[in-house]
Amino acid sequence: MEKSSSGGKVTRFLFTWFLLFVVWLMFTSTFATQEVITGAAVSWLIAIPTNRFFTNVRLHHFSPLTLFYIVEYLFIFLWALLVANLDVARRVISPTLPINPGIVKFKTSLTSDFAKMILANSITLTPGTLSVDIIDDTFYIHWIDVKSLEPEECRQEIAGKFEKVLLKIF
Amino acid sequence: MNELLTYAGMVLMLIGGIFLFLGGLGIFRMPDTYNRLQAGTKATTLGGMSVILSIGLLEPSWFVKTLVLVIFIALSNPISSHALARANYKRGNRPYLKGGSEYDQYKEVYDPQEKPDKEEEKA
Numbered sequence: 001m002e003k004s005s006s007g008g009k010v011t012r013f014l015f016t017w018f019l020l021f022v023v024w025l026m027f028t029s030t031f032a033t034q035e036v037i038t039g040a041a042v043s044w045l046i047a048i049p050t051n052r053f054f055t056n057v058r059l060h061h062f063s064p065l066t067l068f069y070i071v072e073y074l075f076i077f078l079w080a081l082l083v084a085n086l087d088v089a090r091r092v093i094s095p096t097l098p099i100n101p102g103i104v105k106f107k108t109s110l111t112s113d114f115a116k117m118i119l120a121n122s123i124t125l126t127p128g129t130l131s132v133d134i135i136d137d138t139f140y141i142h143w144i145d146v147k148s149l150e151p152e153e154c155r156q157e158i159a160g161k162f163e164k165v166l167l168k169i170f
Numbered sequence: 171m172n173e174l175l176t177y178a179g180m181v182l183m184l185i186g187g188i189f190l191f192l193g194g195l196g197i198f199r200m201p202d203t204y205n206r207l208q209a210g211t212k213a214t215t216l217g218g219m220s221v222i223l224s225i226g227l228l229e230p231s232w233f234v235k236t237l238v239l240v241i242f243i244a245l246s247n248p249i250s251s252h253a254l255a256r257a258n259y260k261r262g263n264r265p266y267l268k269g270g271s272e273y274d275q276y277k278e279v280y281d282p283q284e285k286p287d288k289e290e291e292k293a
Contacts, residue, residue: 027238029234081216085192088192088193088196088208088209099200100268101205101267101273102274103273103275120248124248124251125212125248130207130251131248132276133276140276142204144208149273
């Protein structure tokens with residue numbers, strides 16, 4: 001990935017500007033001309049100094065199929081979040097407190113920082129797991145009910161379904 | 171239609187309240203910081219999300235704004251809990267373990283007493 005190429009910088013800037021602008025539109029929830037113009041100008045101004053800290057995402061590998069996978073990921077994620085809450089509720093309510101906690105580690109095959117962040121966030125919100133640290137490509141996960149100490153099995157158990165979709169997106 | 175939205179919003183708010191309550195109970199019952207974070211993060215994420223969304227349903231003109239808030243919560247909540255867990259480990263607060271020390275594989279990164287032992291074994 002050419003980090004210094006001007007094309008990359010421009011798409012990065014446009015991406016930042018677009019995202020800020022969309023957030024502005026959603027917050028004002030109106031399409032009145034003056035609001036839209038003000039929003040465009042303000043988000044343009046903010047995007048100039050902040051875009052290089054904000055993201056490394058380039059738009060060059062973006063396709064409709066990516067959008068489909070993002071939606072698929074959202075559904076997997078929401079389902080996992082619901083299951084996680086029911087799981088925690090079950091553990092909390094049951095009088096014996098059935099937990100067997102521990103911190104396990106596994107290596108991921110994702111390369112970009114953004115993808116790793118998404119994976120770590122998803123892991124935190126899925127049943128019984130909480131990401132404690134990422135060092136290079138090793139994830140350290142606190143697991144409320146440890147089922148295995150083998151890194152590969154942990155990876156399948158914790159990150160399997162997310163990683164598959166994320167590898168298609170990035 | 172409007173009445174339907176109101177009922178949906180109320181049901182969603184009830185569900186969110188229940189999850190938030192269970193999260194609080196979890197924080198009270200769990201044995202150590204990490205397990206408390208587990209209960210707290212998940213419950214506040216889904217509970218907070220559904221309460222905020224229910225406000226959007228009760229007041230339809232706010233719906234898009236509440237959607238933005240939900241996205242922000244879903245992005246920022248896990249990051250804060252990750253930061254808390256990591257800082258907690260760095261400070262020396264070790265997790266409660268039922269099965270013995272091999273259940274803590276994060277030890278290799280931060281435990282200073284561990285490293286000299288290994289070198290001695292090699293020598």
